[in-house]
Amino acid sequence: MSAKARIELRPTPHIHAPQDVTVIMRNVVLACLPLAGWAVWQYGLSAALLGVTVVASCLLTEWLFGRGETLRDWSAVITGLLLFLTLPPGFPLWMGAVAGVTAIGLGKTLFGGLGMNVFNPALVGRAFVQAAFPVAITTWTPPFFEGRFSGLIPTTLTLPFTIPPETSRWAGAVAVDAFTGATPLALAKFQQSLSPATDLFLGTTAGSAGESSALLVLVCGLYLAARKMLDWRIPVSVLAGAALTAALFHLLDPERHPDAGFTLLSGGLMLGAWFMATDMVGSPVTPRGVVIYGLLIGVVTVVIRLFGGLTEGVMYAILLGNAATPLIDQLTQPRVFGEKRR
Amino acid sequence: MRLFRRKTFSHGIHPPDHKAETAHSPIRRLPFPPRLVVPLDQHIGKPAVPLVHKGQEVVRGEPIARADGFLSAPVHAPATGRVRDIRPMPTARDRLTPCILIDVYEAATQEVLWHYPWQPRKMDRQALIQAVREMGLVGLGGAAFPSHVKLSVPEDKPAHTLVVNGCECEPYLSCDHRVMVEQPAELLRGVRYALRATGAKRAIIGIEDNKPDAIRLLQKLTAEEPAIEVEAVATKYPQGSEKMLIRSLMGLEVPAGGIPLDIGVVVNNVGTLAMLGALLPQGEALTERVITVTGPGVQRPGNYRVPLGTPIGFVLREAGYRGEAGDFVLGGPMMGPSVSDLRTPITKGSSGLLVLDEAAVRRESPRTWPCIHCGRCVNACPMRLNPAMLGRLAAAGEYQRMAAKYHLSDCFECGSCSWICPARIPLVQQFRVAKQWLRDQERRKRHAAPPRQQPLEASGKEVRAA
Numbered sequence: 001m002s003a004k005a006r007i008e009l010r011p012t013p014h015i016h017a018p019q020d021v022t023v024i025m026r027n028v029v030l031a032c033l034p035l036a037g038w039a040v041w042q043y044g045l046s047a048a049l050l051g052v053t054v055v056a057s058c059l060l061t062e063w064l065f066g067r068g069e070t071l072r073d074w075s076a077v078i079t080g081l082l083l084f085l086t087l088p089p090g091f092p093l094w095m096g097a098v099a100g101v102t103a104i105g106l107g108k109t110l111f112g113g114l115g116m117n118v119f120n121p122a123l124v125g126r127a128f129v130q131a132a133f134p135v136a137i138t139t140w141t142p143p144f145f146e147g148r149f150s151g152l153i154p155t156t157l158t159l160p161f162t163i164p165p166e167t168s169r170w171a172g173a174v175a176v177d178a179f180t181g182a183t184p185l186a187l188a189k190f191q192q193s194l195s196p197a198t199d200l201f202l203g204t205t206a207g208s209a210g211e212s213s214a215l216l217v218l219v220c221g222l223y224l225a226a227r228k229m230l231d232w233r234i235p236v237s238v239l240a241g242a243a244l245t246a247a248l249f250h251l252l253d254p255e256r257h258p259d260a261g262f263t264l265l266s267g268g269l270m271l272g273a274w275f276m277a278t279d280m281v282g283s284p285v286t287p288r289g290v291v292i293y294g295l296l297i298g299v300v301t302v303v304i305r306l307f308g309g310l311t312e313g314v315m316y317a318i319l320l321g322n323a324a325t326p327l328i329d330q331l332t333q334p335r336v337f338g339e340k341r342r
Numbered sequence: 343m344r345l346f347r348r349k350t351f352s353h354g355i356h357p358p359d360h361k362a363e364t365a366h367s368p369i370r371r372l373p374f375p376p377r378l379v380v381p382l383d384q385h386i387g388k389p390a391v392p393l394v395h396k397g398q399e400v401v402r403g404e405p406i407a408r409a410d411g412f413l414s415a416p417v418h419a420p421a422t423g424r425v426r427d428i429r430p431m432p433t434a435r436d437r438l439t440p441c442i443l444i445d446v447y448e449a450a451t452q453e454v455l456w457h458y459p460w461q462p463r464k465m466d467r468q469a470l471i472q473a474v475r476e477m478g479l480v481g482l483g484g485a486a487f488p489s490h491v492k493l494s495v496p497e498d499k500p501a502h503t504l505v506v507n508g509c510e511c512e513p514y515l516s517c518d519h520r521v522m523v524e525q526p527a528e529l530l531r532g533v534r535y536a537l538r539a540t541g542a543k544r545a546i547i548g549i550e551d552n553k554p555d556a557i558r559l560l561q562k563l564t565a566e567e568p569a570i571e572v573e574a575v576a577t578k579y580p581q582g583s584e585k586m587l588i589r590s591l592m593g594l595e596v597p598a599g600g601i602p603l604d605i606g607v608v609v610n611n612v613g614t615l616a617m618l619g620a621l622l623p624q625g626e627a628l629t630e631r632v633i634t635v636t637g638p639g640v641q642r643p644g645n646y647r648v649p650l651g652t653p654i655g656f657v658l659r660e661a662g663y664r665g666e667a668g669d670f671v672l673g674g675p676m677m678g679p680s681v682s683d684l685r686t687p688i689t690k691g692s693s694g695l696l697v698l699d700e701a702a703v704r705r706e707s708p709r710t711w712p713c714i715h716c717g718r719c720v721n722a723c724p725m726r727l728n729p730a731m732l733g734r735l736a737a738a739g740e741y742q743r744m745a746a747k748y749h750l751s752d753c754f755e756c757g758s759c760s761w762i763c764p765a766r767i768p769l770v771q772q773f774r775v776a777k778q779w780l781r782d783q784e785r786r787k788r789h790a791a792p793p794r795q796q797p798l799e800a801s802g803k804e805v806r807a808a
Binding site: 008010014021023113282287290329333334336337339340 | 671703711755762764770774
């Protein structure tokens, strides 16, 4: 070496773990893709168009809010994909775009961008359209309907600011099996009829685009957990909280309340537990905090499902959990090494 | 294959250890450089006071600066030569600190020509501690805390156990490993001296289980000696921090803000005790040490025995570094400071010289992101602090709140949180700034009352991972 080397002065530590934010985000995107793929397989072109629209609107909003470089961290893609997975497959495209703009604009950039948001942005978008378009968001499509790769669901191409057409006759005509236009959760709530567990597990029932296959959600979630890109304690405690609460009510009144297995496999619980509740920004950081947070979400989900006016409660339960996170973090500060046990 | 029982602490990280590059290269001696730069403050405490003047001839091993008070250590001539000057030079500790510059005689044999009349067999506790003090021994693991202070156990706070730290948890470093494998007799002799000096009944040598050869060797050599145990501990950073090691070996937690002696434990590094065991019978003082020279770009990585005061530029030439730029780290990559000048000398506390070449620096200096609350730092912090919260408060400048509510003072800057942070937030640096600000604030407050200048007090609580 020459006598005059260029010297870099850097603070300790001089080395870093290989996983940075973009690596984590890219892997979450990767884990969402099979779920999106299953949605397209179930619902055909309409689902694909909706997915593209929602993701594009999220990216565009992120870009419009002035920070082009934040597009590169992939977090807006995750928001878009997750939002798409929670929407009904026949959701009108323009409404999907509204959801995407709300998710990023209201849920994320308004708070200051990545890391600053209080609530899961995808769920903010979803909550907004649930309030704005209550009919469209509960209009379900029969899975594997005939001609799903050659035509669209009638509601998909609804013009902006017009009311989507009625689809029940169309659904009845194209459905493979008899289709009642209800999700397994609605069937359970209003008709006390439980869908078979295998259908729920494999994902051949009606519902939001990405929530139907519990198996697929589980596999993709386990991939992220194995790579330590999500905290496995969160989904486990969400599911435990939900299962215990459901089992308790089932025990009290087996006629009215579905059992724990149905509760776990139906609706968006799996998707919410593995992909929404685990959103790092909105979940606590302390070891005890994540467990409390998870249990809270699980319990509230079941309570809303059984006693609320809605058939599904995961979304509001997670938003509630997000809101409680700062408080949970405050109350569960770990005991410092060498500090006396209180 | 797991041969040993796992003893460990909670949290911590597993950085790639990069020890294979040097762990099997025997310790070699480097030639003497033409000029040595010997700082007067190579230890924690007050700087030593020079005993020599410009132009004076010194022989290797001769004291050239005396200790200034109890928390201080003398300095000895690392080579035979002539004092060229005494003036401030850049060192790893500060931008400019007073140093004795020695022109080394090329023709000299460089034998140690100055001996103390020590007779270890006959020495009692006080005499042993006095000898340790005279030889200028300090913790060689990195903290450079004067050894005689550590070994002086007060009457009212007896020590029951001597923990010997052979973890070497810093990635890249392997000098302690080599010392254990090559100088086990000296190490065990040093352990016996330390037991006698502290009055402790037993010694536990804790070694990370990535060094099975050292564990097996020392277990064999101590099989007949019930007072000395050799224990394998899990390979995890920062296992070599004394609080973590005590927790792993004995299941005890040093109280927050306290020192190991509060629970009757004295911790010493294997390198320090091996040096003690080697020097005391010879009547020699501390004039050299073993360092690991390694990192991407170093052509002949290995473990070298170098005279104290050798400029790192000389070491790099000898070990072969071709790069034009780099991050030169004195110590390990987790806690070692970057040096700003190639004339910076190797001192008593330098355990290694790690060179990260341009490519490595580029790879390790990526952009940062905002905190995404992943909680990895919380699960990495060995002190069980909340670095995420501390980082947020630091960014907001709320330093007082960090200290009052979030135990900032318990952070010993091991760097686990910064290492694992996917957003690459320089957490440790933020905490260091906060601590410095609080110290300055404290000093200003003290100044306000009596107007005279007060010397900077070094705290004995500084813990360094070995």
